[in-house]
Every structure is written in C-alpha cells, then in structure tokens.
Amino acid sequence: MTIIISPAETAIPLPPTLRPLDPATTSRQRRGLVPDLLRSEWEKLRSIRTTFWSLAIAVVAMVGISAIVAAVHTGGSGRGFDALSGTFTGVLLAQLAIGVLGVLTITSEYSTGMIRSTFIAAPQRRAVIAAKAGVVGLVTFVVSTIASFASFFVSVAILSSHGTHLSLGSPGALRSVIGVGLFLGILAVLAVALGTIIRSSAGGIAALVGLLLVLPTLSQAIPTSIRGSVEKFLPANAGQAVFLHTDTGSLSPWIGLLVFAAYAIAGLGIALVMVRRRDA
Amino acid sequence: MNGHTASIEARGLTKRFGGTLAVDELSFEVFPGQVTGFLGPNGAGKSTTLRMILGLDRPTAGEAQVNGRPFSEHERPLFEVGALLDPKAFHPGRSARNHLRSLALANGLGSERVEEVLDIVGLAGVGDRRAGGFSLGMGQRLGIASALLGDPGILILDEPVNGLDPDGILWIRNLLRSLASEGRTVLVSSHLMSEMALTADQLIIVGKGALLADDSVENVVHASGHNSVRVRTPQADELDAVLASEGLSSRKEGANQLTVESGSTDRIGDLAARHRITVHELTLVQASLEEAYMELTHDSLTYQAEPFGSLNESAA
Numbered sequence: 002m003t004i005i006i007s008p009a010e011t012a013i014p015l016p017p018t019l020r021p022l023d024p025a026t027t028s029r030q031r032r033g034l035v036p037d038l039l040r041s042e043w044e045k046l047r048s049i050r051t052t053f054w055s056l057a058i059a060v061v062a063m064v065g066i067s068a069i070v071a072a073v074h075t076g077g078s079g080r081g082f083d084a085l086s087g088t089f090t091g092v093l094l095a096q097l098a099i100g101v102l103g104v105l106t107i108t109s110e111y112s113t114g115m116i117r118s119t120f121i122a123a124p125q126r127r128a129v130i131a132a133k134a135g136v137v138g139l140v141t142f143v144v145s146t147i148a149s150f151a152s153f154f155v156s157v158a159i160l161s162s163h164g165t166h167l168s169l170g171s172p173g174a175l176r177s178v179i180g181v182g183l184f185l186g187i188l189a190v191l192a193v194a195l196g197t198i199i200r201s202s203a204g205g206i207a208a209l210v211g212l213l214l215v216l217p218t219l220s221q222a223i224p225t226s227i228r229g230s231v232e233k234f235l236p237a238n239a240g241q242a243v244f245l246h247t248d249t250g251s252l253s254p255w256i257g258l259l260v261f262a263a264y265a266i267a268g269l270g271i272a273l274v275m276v277r278r279r280d281a
Numbered sequence: 282m283n284g285h286t287a288s289i290e291a292r293g294l295t296k297r298f299g300g301t302l303a304v305d306e307l308s309f310e311v312f313p314g315q316v317t318g319f320l321g322p323n324g325a326g327k328s329t330t331l332r333m334i335l336g337l338d339r340p341t342a343g344e345a346q347v348n349g350r351p352f353s354e355h356e357r358p359l360f361e362v363g364a365l366l367d368p369k370a371f372h373p374g375r376s377a378r379n380h381l382r383s384l385a386l387a388n389g390l391g392s393e394r395v396e397e398v399l400d401i402v403g404l405a406g407v408g409d410r411r412a413g414g415f416s417l418g419m420g421q422r423l424g425i426a427s428a429l430l431g432d433p434g435i436l437i438l439d440e441p442v443n444g445l446d447p448d449g450i451l452w453i454r455n456l457l458r459s460l461a462s463e464g465r466t467v468l469v470s471s472h473l474m475s476e477m478a479l480t481a482d483q484l485i486i487v488g489k490g491a492l493l494a495d496d497s498v499e500n501v502v503h504a505s506g507h508n509s510v511r512v513r514t515p516q517a518d519e520l521d522a523v524l525a526s527e528g529l530s531s532r533k534e535g536a537n538q539l540t541v542e543s544g545s546t547d548r549i550g551d552l553a554a555r556h557r558i559t560v561h562e563l564t565l566v567q568a569s570l571e572e573a574y575m576e577l578t579h580d581s582l583t584y585q586a587e588p589f590g591s592l593n594e595s596a597a
Contacts, residue, residue: 032389041387048379114370121364122384124336124353280338
C-alpha cells in the first residue's frame, strides 16, 4: 500500500520547538519534595467532583440529622435521652461518605491509569501515598470540624426552644464536637490506606463498610464472656467513643480515639510497604 | 550534551509473571540525538520493558538506568524523562489543565509551564474540558503534554500513534523527529514496522521478550539479505535456463517475468547480453523494512494466525 501525502496533510504545521524551561520557573523547585507532593495531592483532590459531593453529603448528613433528632426528641424533653449523643447521630452516615471519599482518592487512580502518570512524575511512592493521606485527612478534619460545630449549634438552638439546655460548656460537649472532626479525619486516612492496599474501588469500599458496620455486628458471634472486652477495641467502636456515649462498656473517649488512630497508622504502614513492593 | 553516553541502559532486564517469561534478559542502550524504534509483535514484552525502565514494574532480574541512575532515584524525574505509556492515564473527571497542574506541582513546576505545554500540543482551547470526554488523539496529546512538562532530555513513548488519524500520526512523527534533532533521546515503541521506517534512525527489535536486533534501520534491511532482481523479458524461459547454468536460482512470475534471488543487476544484464536475450526491465528489488521485520519476528509471534492459504502463494 502506498501512502500518498496530500497537500492538506503537508499543510499541518511542524510542532513548535520546545521552549526551554524558564530558569525562574525551575528555580522554584527548591521548595522540597514534601511540600511539592502535598500541593500536587491538594490539586488532585480539589479538581474532581467526587470530593465536593462526598464532603457535601457528609455535612448535610451531620447537620440535617442533628436537627431532625433534636426536633423529634424535644417532646419528651430530657429524661432518658442523651442530647449530646443525639446531636452526632448524623456522623454514622457521614462516616460512610468520608470513607468512600478516602478510598476513591487512591482507587480511582488505579482504575483510570492515573497512578502511572503519578508515579512517573513522582517515583517516591511512599511519600506520594503519605502526602495523599495527609491532604485527604486534613481537608476532612477541617470540613468535618466545621460541620460538627454547625450541627452542634443547630441542635442547641432547637433543643433550647423546648427547654433542654445544652452548651459547649456541658460535660463532654466540646470534646465530642472536636472529637467528631478528629474521628472523621483519621477515618479518611484509614480509608486511603485501605484503598492503597486493595486498589479496587468496589473492594476498598466493601472493606470500609465491613470495618465500620459489619464487624461490630459480627462480634455478636463472640462468646458473651469475652465479647465486651473485644467489642470495645473494634475500630468503629473505639473511634466513636469520643462522641457517642453508649451505656455498654466502651473505651474512655480519648483512649478510644487513640486506639482508632493506631488502626489508621497500622493500616497506613501496611499500605506504604505494599505500594513500594508491588508493580504499579 | 555528549553524544556517546547512553541515556537509557538496560542490562539483563528480565520480567516473569507467574510462569510466563515476559522479558528475557534484555540488554540495550539508547542514545541521544536520534529516534530509536522499539519494535516487536504484540505481546513481545515492549510495554513491560518500558514500564521497568520507568520504575513502574520491578524487574525479576537485571536493571535499567536512565541518565546513569535507576529511574526511581531521580527526585525530579520530569526534568530527566518524559513518558507516555497509555493515552488514558488520567482521571476522566479532571480537566486537562488540572491534570497537568497536579503532575507539574509534584516537580515544583508552576502553571506557566502547564500553559506552555498545552500550547505546544494544541490543547490550549480545551484545557478546561474534562479529559474523560477527549478523543483518543486528544488523549495522546495530553499524554505528550505531560511528558514535555519538565523539558526532559529523554522521551519514552509507548505506541504513540495507535488509533490516531493521519493528521495525528503526521503530527507525532514530526514531533519525534524535531525532538531528536534538538539532541534529545527519543525511544518510541511500535508494532508497526511501516511507521518506524518513516520515523526511526535506530531499531531495537524484540520478540517473545528477547532481543532480535539492535542496529540502524539500513543495517536491519541489509542484513535480512532478501534483495532480489526482477527481470522482464519476452525470452523468460531462455534466460531462466542461462541463469540456472550459472548457478543462479530464479523463478518465473508470469509469462515474461523472472525473479532472481541472488546476483546483481550487472551480472544478470551481462549474461543476457552475451546470450542475445532481450531485456525490457532489470530492477534491484530491495527488501522492505517490513519484510526484514517479518523475517526477524516470524518465529517469535506470541499470537500467530494460521497462514491464509490463497494469500500465501508468494511465500518462498
């Protein structure tokens, strides 16, 4: 077969010669690897819609459910109703949105092939994953803390109009409000770790749901004699102790959060080892 | 820039996936200032080799170096190597501009450079469109834009013309030539010999993961030894007999045409004159690069079709 170069084809302009990099631009590379990777991951996070929608769902769930719970319980006014715990019921839904966001930030890179572009631009894989976990965790912490305060004050307003008094000065209130932000921020880090280990969106989300919802239920199979001492160390139960006040023996709030953070750190550690070993 | 040091060096590069040997002790060097074609049939291990060079896959044995160091030891790799591995290596929900920005930032590059490379590849007008809506050709251009971000001295491109229309193919061909003429190292893989014949100076040919040839384009053609002479004569049978008596093997192609497998046009012309045989045409038929390639890779096709009888009549 002969290839005939038609006049139309020859009219295609030659690609312009590459302009060499402006020294002013290149000299900026002195900033250091970690700040550069953090900026890169922030750029990735802010430039896709999933981020916006997941965070929006989390905020709406927290504030909306808080308002509904407060409104529903004002009739009974007080006795038997833990106003503080009720305020954070929405977190149980928000945690799924945050977890999905965390998993997807990394599994979407694997499923789309973006991960190869990422690792060609930055072969320091462990630093990349750590930067991603850091950025996702920090952004989640900031947004969730704001949402947590918002849901608290919405709850306070609705409850007070019906005579139930709750304020940041109430026992455990400030700790719970800040604890929600910390819990969700740490959860986001754990989710990034799970996503890195599993690499598939469906698998990662399944693992996350299993960790948060299924595992606590499965623990019913444990003999009653030791169930209590096992249950309180499960990731979800431990982490939620900082804002949910259950009558069953849960860990004390801050110890619970520390145990939860230990899970996240362990998960991230496994993720960092695996991301270095495996082919991308 | 020194023209004699290899920019890319593979030494005994080997990759095994389970029981399959994908790349088998591959060693080669790639030099600056020319386009090096990395050729082989589908499944020959080209992509795996490129992925090992770029630190994405870990070699089972051997190693690859880029500018004297393994790729992953470069702290700011975009300044050393630009790579296009597949045309869809981006998040479809992210705009082209933001995609490039995220990669540029990882190497400390700013938005000015992103605008420059968008310009170079002709995507400036669609930079804010979600990349998921791009055609294959636009995806290739976006991949090339990301490869050019750091103004690198080395470019590695895996099948960059796959699925492109003629305009796009011509554009890439010109780009590769111009990058090489600027003294850069250009390593480009393809399974299409015809494409490499137009673009490459040097060829590295692999089959079933092993090196088959590493030479200039001319030498690969020459070494195939499949040059022949075509003679058109009304006395084909007489000439055939003369040639046979001189120990030259020929075969008849139709009523008045012969193909002589060896011998020069000079010798055949002289023989014909001496025996008063009229010759209407005497042509040296050089093996095409395509034929040289087919010959080299014939035994190493991973996915080989049964020969299609009637189309195969000219097979020697």
